[in-house]
Amino acid sequence: MIRAAEACACPIEEVGPAMAGSCPGQFLLFMSILESFINGRCDLADPCNRIKSRDQLDDSYDFVVVGGGTAGAVVAARLSENPQWKVLLLEAGGDEPIQSAVPSWVTAYWGRNDTDWRYYTEPQEKACLANGGICSWPRGKMLGGCSVINGMMYMRGHAADYDGWAVNGAEGWSWFDVLPHFLKSEDNKEIGNGVSSQYHTTGGLMPVQKFRYAPQFAHDVVSAAIELGYPPTSDLNGETITGFTIAQAMNDGGSRYSSARAFLRPAAHRENLHVLLNAMGSRVIIDPLEKKVTAVEYIKDGQTKTVGVIKEAILSAGTLNSPQILLLSGVGPRETLDKFNIPTIQELPGVGQNLQNHVGVQLSFTLTKEPDVPVLNWATAMEYMLNRMGPMSGTGMSQLTGIVNSRYAPSGGRHPDIQFFFGGYYATCGDGVVPDDVKVKEITDKKEISISAISLHPRSRGYLTLQSVDPTQPPLMQPNYFYDEHELDVLVEAAQIAYKLANTTIMREKYGMTPTEGYGSECEGGGLSPTPEFFRCLAQHQTAPENHQVGTCKMGPLTDPMAVVDMQLRVHGIKGLRVADASIMPTVPSGNTAAPTIMIAERAAEFVTTRYQQAKRTPAELGNRFGHPSDSSANNENRPGGFGTYSQENKDDKLTDNETNKNHQWDQRWKPWDKNWHGWHEWHNKPNSDWHKNNPQERSQRYYD
Secondary structure: OOOOOOOOOOOOOOOOOOOEEEEEEEHOOOOOOOOHHHHHOOHHOHHHHHOOOOOOOOOEEEEEEEEEOOHHHHHHHOOOOOOOEEEEEEEEOOOHHHHHHHHHHOOOOOOOOOOOOOOOOOOOOOOOHHHHOOOOOOOOOOOOOOOOOOOOOOOOOOHHHHHHOOOOOOOOOOOHHHHHHHHHHEEEEEOOEEEEEOOOOOOOOEEEEEOOOHHHHHHHHHHHHHOOOOOOOOOOOOOOEEEEEOOOEEEOOOOEEEEEHHHHHHOOOOOOEEEEOOEEEEEEEEEEOOOEEEEEEEEEEEEEEEEEEEEEEOOOOOOOOHHHHHHHHHOOHHHHHHHHOOOOOOOOOOOOOOOOOOOOEEEEEEEEEOOOOOEEEEEEEHHHHHHHOHHHOOOOOHHHEEEEEOOOOOOOOOOOEEEEEEEEEEOOOEEEEEOHHHHHHHOOOEEEEEEEEOOOOOOOOOEEEEOOOOOOOOEEEEEEOOOOOOOHHHHHHHHHHHHHOOOOHHHHHHHOEEEEEOOOOOOOOOOOOOOOOOOOOOHHHHHOOOOOOOOOOEOOOOOOOOOEEOOOOOOOOOOOOEOOOOOHHOOOOOOOOOHHHHHHHHHHOOOOOOOOOOHHHHHHHHHHOOOOOHHHHHHHHHHOOHHHHHHHHHHHHHHHHHOOOOOOOOOOOOOOOOOOOOOOOHHHOOOOOOOOOOOOOOOOOOOOO
């Protein structure tokens, strides 16, 4: 039976819009009842740690972080670990809804004005033709950003991605340089169970593990891939980087962990961290003579206001909004600024350029031996309501992925260029009816699943620019999908692999898997043995545009004319301004971008911390200028990756500024294949360097793919 709302330590307040409205009308009654139950669970609502928006801001802050999404939530939380710093986080949306914690409701907040920016590209000549050439780009508009609406998949990309960054100018961002920052945030729950401690660790703020439930069909796809010759793997972030697997995801206890839930909520009660919700950062105020940031402009309730910046402003508004804010602030290509009569403070031609995104083709298959029985009903709902188990604790087929090499991939096999995403078996909406065997046999509709074959190394480059000087208007987004034919060549081979997968013994005999009849009828050469021309046409009509946009504030040295930020993420030519989000990536990683974005945020916070020498002193030496001990000073010494870590590292600009110390070598850094690294024991026993510990008593409570 359905239980009433639990008696939590703090009163539960309903947060965010309802999700039942995202389901068809015939499901409304059951979904409303189910949603009411979800809203009353302490573990999902987390009422004691919810972020409270400030009614009144201070006149100025040491640091102002613009954007509380995947990266901004991490940056603000990390900077506020120093009790001497006042930190303000501006977020255009509200808090993440309670219902978004349910993994199976992964798409419930797409396409809604209050939770999604609802961005659309300029019409494409060669992509999204089934939609008039316009591709949809859902982007999270709330605390946690896209980490609240994506598929939670934990993928880092490959070593070759980051080594490529370093070789091409982003010195200090090689795989060896970034791996410790991936590990810093990770709390992997499955080490020793198919996941190696050589590549993973525990004790960070972000829990990582497989979902509690995966459809049997997902396991059978992995078996089908083995039949095709792709090796089995339980961890595509480990030694074996190709194959098919049910991926690890950012979740725990049967519920989603966004970056806001993992990083911000443990910091919710710090007196030096202020958060202002429903406040859109619109512009950075820069002194034109000193070229130094003095304030940040934002819009709340239709009114434009400013807040002072003492040390730095950090833009974490995302790949699509961070360059827009720079342009509106007078930083960018002079011709663009002149066009909109914006005074040029710093000419940087690369702002908004270098826009990259993964792109693919969506394929549809029918399981002729599987009746289309709704996954969500009273029985499966009860599994989740009582035990946080069953289909609602997972994302259906979305948790399955595969990464392989095409014949176009770099030689050596260590930089694969194709990824497969799957869709189907979702427990999103339902009417609650549990059909018996007789009714199941009467169902004539058959279950359909989708396979999106993705090109991981796109050569096409797009751009982003202003449409208006009104900051509430979206930027103009031109990805130039398939501008380079390379992506289409890769996708033809990827689609052929997907069709072979569907024709394996287990898929054919157990499920009767076959291409969906009539799908792709606008293209010639389809059927059971489609031609390469069919797949090229299908990719341009049924495009999978993905949501892995990067590159519009490219990181690189001053010698790179398209670089916007340096290797410490400081905007070239501007004092007190950094960008910390996916926009700084020189090229898109070979996989999902959520984990790399969190890694970037971790590095950004460390760069800022080590820049200001006061951070080297311990909280005890500094005292607390906010009047009395708070969790930001009293508890952070034992918090994973907390302020105590920074105070003991004795880093300074010489160790982190790769532009001023190009000869510095990290010769003693950890190599994942070196089990006997001589520095491990010294590092392991180092006082206060306890982000790697797996001691639940000492860890803070933590709460697209």
